[in-house]
Structure formats: structure tokens, C-alpha cells
Amino acid sequence: MKIDKEKLSELVAEKSGLEPESVAGQLDELVERIRKTAEKGKALEVKGFGLFYLNEKGDLAFDPSEDFATEVNYKYAGMEPVELRRSGKKEPEQALPADKSEKVTGKPAEETPDKETRDKAKRPGAGRDSGPKKTAAAESAKREPAAAGKSRRKKSGKKKERDTIMTLVITVVTIILLATVLMIVMERPGEEPPQQIVETPAEEPSAPVGTEPVDVPDSDAESARDDEPEPAPGVDPGSEPEDIVLQDPEVTERDVENSFGLHGTAESLDETHYSIILHSMQSRDRAAAAVDELRDEGYRAVLSQTVHEEHGTMWRVGVGQFQSISDALQAVPELPSAYRENHFIGRIQ
């Protein structure tokens, strides 16, 4: 469906509570300002939305801001490129023998020394530890005293051997334990959100206070350029973007500490926010039961309703309340393991 300017004005008026005529007027004003700024060879940044500028062809171009792009792409937020195996031709050459091929996933280093040490432990210990053998040695000592002396010497030698083997076993077990701990630790960073999202710049601290749109000082303009990896080709490098700065209401700022996070009590907030959606169900009762269960576990569980094109009304069970998708993604590693790979970030009104 295409939304035209008239419909857009209606929707904006509905959302902002402003008069539709006023909205239409301000929209015209914004369009004119974007055009004039671009024609001057400058870029105009609408905070939280994007940058308008003239590209090298002389056409008006728009680069969405990182926040806006992330919000539009919320369904796939957090998904990262997955490395694929190279062509199958080389694999058989590199593959291990049939009996070991299953261990390619990282265990061979543990398995091989383990087996060896087990074998070593068995070999020298086999003739000593069992009771009957000891008796047999004693009997032979009784019969042949000289031989008994030899056997004692052999025993002390074997003791040393056994100590060495024990040390080896302990060392190998320690190495295996350390390797396992390392593997667990290494896996965690992989679950973190992509750097692009983590580095989302804080807007509020740099935004000047005021109800009128304000031009941002030079330093902010520079940081705005940093957000855009490819600077606008049609823009004069010396020019600075004119910014329209937005500030969220102070209420949200004050509520942040107590109202957001993965754990705690879900609160009804005035502003829109995000939650990590774990379930989406058609049955409200089942969804409510899931919410209760999560609340019992200390999570800030949220029940919300959405209308799906195919399935009709769906009830979403989410945990946590977050101000941004980045915040939500940072909380994902704290989820129970079953949900870490099976969730999506959703906006809750």
C-alpha cells in the first residue's frame, strides 16, 4: 500500500496530537528545508531518522540513521553472517579416518591423550593392584629370598613409574578441564550482538535541551558523520549538516533505572519500548500462563497482543523491557539457554 502525503499527515497528526493542518504545514516546511539545504551542498540530518543530501549525480539521497535502520530491520536484528564450509571436494582429503571422523568438532585433543593415559595407567598397574597377584608375589618371595629383593627393587621402580603416570593423568585432566572452561568462555562472546548495534551512539547526552529544533554544535555534526561510513559524495566536505534534534520526554529518562531490564516487575510505560519475545500464541490463557511462569522465575515478563495477517490475533510473551534494540540484544546472553537462539526483539506499545 502507498501512503501519500495527505494520509501521512493524518497519521502523524493522530500520533502527535497536533492539528492535521499544522502537520501538513510543517511537513511542507521540512521538505523545503531539506531541499534548500541539499541545494546549498549541505546535508540535513533528522536525528533518529537519517541524513538527506545531494549525491554525486545531483539527486537527493537519504541515508537512514543506524537506529532507524535497526528498527526497520528488527526482525533480523542480531543475526550475523555465518561462515560456510568451502567446496566439498577438499573435505575428504582433510577428513580423519572413519573411526575418528566424528570427533572433528573439537574433542580429538581431549580424547587422544585420555586414551593414551588410560592405556598407560592400565599397563604398569595391571600386575600390582589386584590382590591375588600381590599374594603370588609374596609366595614367590618366601620361596626365593634373592628374587624377593629383586622384586622389591622392581616395586620401587614401578612406584616411581606409577607416580609419573598419576602426574601425567592429573595434568591431562587439568588440561581438559581448562580447555572446556575456555571453550565455554569463548562461546559467550559469539552470542553478543553485532558491534554495529552495540556502538549505537547515545543521543540524549549530546542533545541540547529545548522544544524547538536546534542546530547541533560542530562536534555533534562530526559525530553524525562518523555514523555514516561513506560520507555523502555530493556534499561539500567543509559543510556541516543542519540537524533537527529530538529529545525523549524526561519521564522516560527518570524511569529508566527502575523500569527497564530483564529482571523485575513489568510496568506500563508511556513510551514505546522493546521486549525479547519468547513465545507467540493464539491462546491468551496459555500465553498468560507462560507469563506467570516467567514472572515466578524473576523475569520482567510482558504479555502483548498483535494481529498477524494469516493467524489473526496472537499473544506474545516477552521478557524484559528495553529502551532500544541494542539494550535488548545485550540482555540475550542472560536468557535461559533454550531461548538464546530462539527469540526475536519486538516493539511493545
Add this chain to the structure above:
Amino acid sequence: MDKEFVKALRETIREQVIRKNSIEIDGLGLFEPVHEEQREEKTADGKVVMMPPRDRVEFKPVKPKKG
């Protein structure tokens, strides 16, 4: 220009793009939702990676009327 207006405009455009609706603003251009399927890509160091699917917004400007 009202702060509330710019905020509401930004949110409205975002919501409409998420709902796969295009927004055409006279004198400015068209904001259009674009979905990219997952695809294989070869990186500079020869690795083959599967890029995840992506939703993004594309902007097509309108040429200002001359005259």
C-alpha cells in the same frame, strides 16, 4: 518546526515501512520497504559466508519541478 511533529513523523514512517507500506512525500520522494533474502557472499579473504536476510528502507527522490 515542532519537536513532536518530527518525532511523530519519524515513528509513523518507520511503522509504515515495517508494515511494508511505501510513503510518498510530494516534492521529496518515496520511502520504500525492501526485503533482501539471505544470500551467499565471498569475503575478501576467500571465506564464503551466508548473509542473513534484511529489511531496509530505500529512498527514491522525485525530481523537483522546473519552471
